[in-house]
Amino acid sequence: xALKTISAKAAAALDKELMSSGGFSIDQLMELAGLSVSQAxxxxxxxxxxxxxxxxxxxxxxxxxxxxxxxxLCHYGYQPTVYYPKRSKNELYQRLxxxxxxxxxxxxxxxxxxxxxxxxxxxxIFGFSFSGEVREPFPAVIQALEETKLPITSVDAPSSWNIxxxxxxxxxxxxxxxxxxxxxxxxxxxxxxxxGRHFIGGRFVAPSIALKYDFDVPQYSGIDQVVxxxxxxxxx
Amino acid sequence: xALKTISAKAAAALDKELMSSGGFSIDQLMELAGLSVSQAxxxxxxxxxxxxxxxxxxxxxxxxxxxxxxxxLCHYGYQPTVYYPKRSKNELYQRLxxxxxxxxxxxxxxxxxxxxxxxxxxxxIFGFSFSGEVREPFPAVIQALEETKLPITSVDAPSSWNIxxxxxxxxxxxxxxxxxxxxxxxxxxxxxxxxGRHFIGGRFVAPSIALKYDFDVPQYSGIDQVVxxxxxxxxx
Numbered sequence: 001x002a003l004k005t006i007s008a009k010a011a012a013a014l015d016k017e018l019m020s021s022g023g024f025s026i027d028q029l030m031e032l033a034g035l036s037v038s039q040a041x042x043x044x045x046x047x048x049x050x051x052x053x054x055x056x057x058x059x060x061x062x063x064x065x066x067x068x069x070x071x072x073l074c075h076y077g078y079q080p081t082v083y084y085p086k087r088s089k090n091e092l093y094q095r096l097x098x099x100x101x102x103x104x105x106x107x108x109x110x111x112x113x114x115x116x117x118x119x120x121x122x123x124x125i126f127g128f129s130f131s132g133e134v135r136e137p138f139p140a141v142i143q144a145l146e147e148t149k150l151p152i153t154s155v156d157a158p159s160s161w162n163i164x165x166x167x168x169x170x171x172x173x174x175x176x177x178x179x180x181x182x183x184x185x186x187x188x189x190x191x192x193x194x195x196g197r198h199f200i201g202g203r204f205v206a207p208s209i210a211l212k213y214d215f216d217v218p219q220y221s222g223i224d225q226v227v228x229x230x231x232x233x234x235x236x
Numbered sequence: 237x238a239l240k241t242i243s244a245k246a247a248a249a250l251d252k253e254l255m256s257s258g259g260f261s262i263d264q265l266m267e268l269a270g271l272s273v274s275q276a277x278x279x280x281x282x283x284x285x286x287x288x289x290x291x292x293x294x295x296x297x298x299x300x301x302x303x304x305x306x307x308x309l310c311h312y313g314y315q316p317t318v319y320y321p322k323r324s325k326n327e328l329y330q331r332l333x334x335x336x337x338x339x340x341x342x343x344x345x346x347x348x349x350x351x352x353x354x355x356x357x358x359x360x361i362f363g364f365s366f367s368g369e370v371r372e373p374f375p376a377v378i379q380a381l382e383e384t385k386l387p388i389t390s391v392d393a394p395s396s397w398n399i400x401x402x403x404x405x406x407x408x409x410x411x412x413x414x415x416x417x418x419x420x421x422x423x424x425x426x427x428x429x430x431x432g433r434h435f436i437g438g439r440f441v442a443p444s445i446a447l448k449y450d451f452d453v454p455q456y457s458g459i460d461q462v463v464x465x466x467x468x469x470x471x472x
Binding site: 021022023024025027028031032035038039042071072075076092094095096097098099102103203204206207208209220222223 | 311443
């Protein structure tokens with residue numbers, strides 16, 4: 001049975017509800033989202049498979065999740081490098097960056113060089129609010145991610161994919177197929193085109209909220225903040 | 237070798253520094269603290285040893301850590317009940333309570349009845365900022381915790397203990413010896429009187445901060461947010 005998905009519009013409404021009547025702050029949600037991502041990375045690529053990890057962060061919330069994940073990965077013993085070319089002026093993102101600087105995590109503006117000296121990659125460039133064209137400087141970054149043979153973990157969506165329809169028909173991102181996807185709270189419709197290992201993260205959703213938005217809270221195990229689920233794309 | 241400890245004054249300065257130049261918000265720190273506590277409880281008392289857990293929350297930050305822990309415990313499959321008689325009017329605590337209400341976690345004002353129908357207890361009443369007398373309605377609660385044979389996990393300090401000197405010489409709390417203690421960021425001097433299982437939580441401290449405040453960042457394992465350490469008290 002395929003997992004239920006939620007549209008970009010529903011995901012935006014869900015976030016808004018969690019942060020109003022749900023009582024969550026964005027700090028809290030982002031902390032739990034980034035923690036989920038870090039746990040999926042640890043599960044798929046434990047540090048003994050290579051400690052160097054390049055975390056590519058976009059300008060919005062997806063990038064913030066990446067900044068949180070990078071911090072947890074650093075505490076787990078990885079050596080993260082952060083590519084964050086379009087830094088948000090929002091104070092939350094500045095604080096998340098400061099937390100990384102205090103851990104001596106390097107920030108780089110040179111994506112190709114960073115890519116040539118890493119063991120795996122976290123793609124936290126665009127999330128469910130992405131639509132339209134990939135803007136500068138990200139087209140070259142997405143293209144490099146398409147071409148690399150290194151394993152990539154995408155946060156919520158493979159960056160450049162349309163949230164409903166999956167990979168673009170042509171151009172940048174049309175052949176981008178990351179090894180791992182971590183869907184946050186619920187998978188988005190694009191998962192039907194995804195062929196890698198699929199995790200769901202965000203172990204904070206009340207059953208009543210999942211019911212309202214018509215998705216399933218997956219069966220997490222133990223104290224895990226992520227759970228691996230069958231990949232829809234394999235079944236097409 | 238005994239673990240280095242930090243005084244109540246140093247712990248307050250550390251919190252202040254983390255939340256100013258360190259870039260952390262209180263939401264974020266409380267989320268990670270409560271998560272640590274929930275993981276220690278899971279480790280010591282997995283749900284198959286009894287799902288009913290009574291979380292006793294005080295009026296300040298220690299109580300907030302308890303509210304966060306209760307939420308994670310609920311997601312792990314426990315059945316928490318929260319005793320929170322002196323609710324803070326601060327909006328953060330109201331939001332943490334709302335998150336529990338949305339999970340249908342019951343709040344009770346009747347501590348003795350709740351105590352008679354639980355499998356274990358989290359003591360999140362007072363933390364490192366406690367000093368002086370135990371105020372109403374908590375003397376009877378501490379006394380009940382002293383008398384129960386159920387296992388108790390205390391957050392940062394066994395409630396009523398003096399942060400430097402340990403259990404009071406007489407009266408309420410003088411014979412309070414919880415089974416488990418979760419020290420947050422670093423143990424407080426009272427640990428030299430503690431005889432149970434000791435965990436350290438708070439896997440977010442940069443080594444430079446630990447150096448400045450002269451404590452050790454313990455060796456966490458894997459993705460764990462807590463680590464068990466030898467009990468100082470056993471060595472006295």
